[in-house]
Amino acid sequence: MNYLVLKQRIYFVISVLTLIVLGSGYGSCTKFSDRLSDSAMVALDSFHHCQYMALSRGIGYAGRRSEQLDYADKLSRHTTAEQLMEIANTDTSRITRLWAYRILLKKADNQVFDVLKQALKDTTYVALESGCSGFEEPYYRAALSVYRYDSYELKLSNQLRFSLDSLIFFDYMKHYGFEDGLPIDFKPHKIYYATVIEEADKGNDAILPLLAQYKNPNDRQRINKLLKALLKEDGICSYEACEAISNWNDPAFEWYAKAACQATIKQEDYDAWDILQLLCAYPAPWSYQILKKLLTQKGDYSNSDTAKDYLTELYKTRPVPPIFKPLYDRYVARKK
Known part of the structure; x- marks a missing residue:
């Protein structure tokens, strides 16, 4: 040759x-788009023009229904789980990715685990709207915001929810830290406990709500130490402490509830919701007096309606404590 x-x-x-x-x-470049129906492509194109993701149904002061719900409905009806996964992982628009991920969550598809795992690595900022509020956050945090926002409506299997929660706990929390608070409402699973104790012993009060859920008598001293530090730092009721005590209203923590509530009501303006959680956790003469003050408040900073609404909802599913019954009958039951 x-x-x-x-x-x-x-x-x-x-x-x-x-x-x-x-x-x-x-x-490979055309295969995916070729598989999508025209309706799915229309939905994708609509999402590509969105500048933010609508977390809530209503947007703005008027509560206008977001058209993104219609795009999502169309995308959900005209795609498979595999297509949604590919969109969630590869689409050029992160708004579109978030919606594909959200739809997978609502479909309770197991592939959402891999989507979330990849999302937790993405630090690109994305805009979100919820009601009247708009904000930007890293994509990994936005994925958690979507999960948390829809959490109570999702029909996930126990195993899938546990897998997602554990992914967030170990891959996200371990990496980014617990100092900024818990991004979702974790359940007190055994595999988290060692880390929870470790964070509590570091003095990290953000872990308090989860620590209290374990209701371990051996943790009373640990919890009280964190409560004392919070009261010293804030001087009034703190969110973490209120959430912790609403999870476990052990008598050992009543001192905090009393001191924090008495300090808070001395402020000109305060969040009555936190106080109400603590008052109702410990029905006693001291809490009766503060509750009465809230129910009878008048003026620009009155918390009367807030207190009445709170008690109405709370005692729909549980009996009114005897010591609160006169207040309830006079100021709440009469309002109905």
Whole structure:
């Protein structure tokens, strides 16, 4: 075989291989869009024009229904779980990705685990709207916001919810830290306990709500130490402490409830919701007096309606404590 013939054959083989590579590359680029229906493509195109993700149904002061709900409904009806997963992982629009991920959550599809795992690595900022509020946060945090916002409506299997929660606890919390609070409402699973104790012993009060859920008598001293530090730092009721005590209203923590409530009501303006959690956790003469003050308040900073609404909802599912019954009958039951 002469050199010229050999050279021509080599060029031929190279050309064929190049065409195969280009062809397969083109096929992989067009394969996904080719599989999507026209309706799905319309939904995707609509999402691509969105500048923010609508967390809530109503947006703005007027509570206008977001059109993104319609786009999501169309995308949900005209895609498979596999297509949604691919959109959630690869679409050029992070708003679109978040919606595909949200739809997978609502479908309770197990593939959402891998989508969330990848999302937790993405630090690109994305805009979200909820009611009248707009904010930006990293994509990994936005994925958690979606999960938390929809959490109580999701019909996830116990195993899938546990898997997602554990992914967040170990992959996200361990990496980014617990100092900024808990991004979701974790359940007190045994596998978290060692880490929870470790964080509590570091003095991290953000872990208090989860620590209290374990209701371990051996943790009373640990919890009280954190409560004392919080009261010293804030001087009034703190969110973490109120959540912890609403999870476990052990008598050992009543001192905090009393001191924090008495300090808080001395402020000109305060969040009555936190106080009400503590008052109702410990029905006693001291809490009766503060509750009466809230129910009878007047003026610009009155918390009367807030207190009445809170008690109405709380005692729909549980009996009114005897010591609160006169207040309830006079100020709450009469309002109905």
